[in-house]
Amino acid sequence: xxxxxxxPTIQDSQRxxxxxxxxxxxxAAGAAxxxxxxxxxxxxxxxxxxxxxxxxxxLITLNVNGQLRRVDVMKQETLAMTLRYxxxxxxxxLGCDRSECxxxxxxIDDVPHYSCSILTHTVRGRKITTIExxxxxxxxxxxxxxxxxxxxxxxxxxCMSGFIMATVGYLKVNPNPTRAELAHGISGNLCRCADYxxxxxxxxxxxxxxxxx
Ligand code: FES
Ligand code: FES
Numbered sequence: 001x002x003x004x005x006x007x008p009t010i011q012d013s014q015r016x017x018x019x020x021x022x023x024x025x026x027x028a029a030g031a032a033x034x035x036x037x038x039x040x041x042x043x044x045x046x047x048x049x050x051x052x053x054x055x056x057x058x059l060i061t062l063n064v065n066g067q068l069r070r071v072d073v074m075k076q077e078t079l080a081m082t083l084r085y086x087x088x089x090x091x092x093x094l095g096c097d098r099s100e101c102x103x104x105x106x107x108i109d110d111v112p113h114y115s116c117s118i119l120t121h122t123v124r125g126r127k128i129t130t131i132e133x134x135x136x137x138x139x140x141x142x143x144x145x146x147x148x149x150x151x152x153x154x155x156x157x158x159c160m161s162g163f164i165m166a167t168v169g170y171l172k173v174n175p176n177p178t179r180a181e182l183a184h185g186i187s188g189n190l191c192r193c194a195d196y197x198x199x200x201x202x203x204x205x206x207x208x209x210x211x212x213x
Pocket of ligand 1: 093095100105
């Protein structure tokens with residue numbers, strides 16, 4: 001009877017050791033995979049093996065506001081998160097984080113996009129412009145920024161950088177819009193203060209400034 005009680009205890013001990021080793025092995029393998037995806041950026045690994053199909057590089061180069069920036073990104077990371085929390089470009093705001101408000105709008109190859117809904121690794125090699133990249137090197141504001149200042153076009157201004165980026169993008173394709181056309185052109189952006197009349201005043205003035213330059 002005593003032997004019967006001891007035997008299961010030994011077996012349990014062996015099982016525990018075996019299970020611990022198994023878990024350690026899984027963790028070690030995961031760490032190796034993670035490190036490999038971080039370190040090896042070409043198509044070949046240090047062992048001369050080709051990267052797995054669909055593997056995503058983590059250390060990538062982005063072209064942001066005319067500068068090449070090296071940044072470590074997770075494969076599921078959005079551009080808004082990278083810009084704000086990896087590159088310190090907090091002028092890009094996060095409102096809804098689901099493609100509804102436009103607060104996170106940036107230009108990608110001069111076209112407005114919601115950065116909360118774009119995976120960062122998909123924009124390698126593209127030209128990304130944020131609100132921080134609009135002013136000239138000597139501090140001269142972009143005409144759209146200057147118009148916003150001149151018209152005092154916002155209340156709390158949380159939505160402002162998104163509206164400005166959307167307007168900059170829209171005026172590149174239609175620099176002489178009617179008020180209705182401009183309203184439609186930037187209708188993907190929302191203002192919680194509902195200050196749309198003043199916003200449109202500012203953006204119409206911006207179109208004047210741009211036509212003068
Ligand atoms: S935060 Fe991206 S659309 Fe609202
Ligand atoms: S001015 Fe406050 S959200 Fe637009």
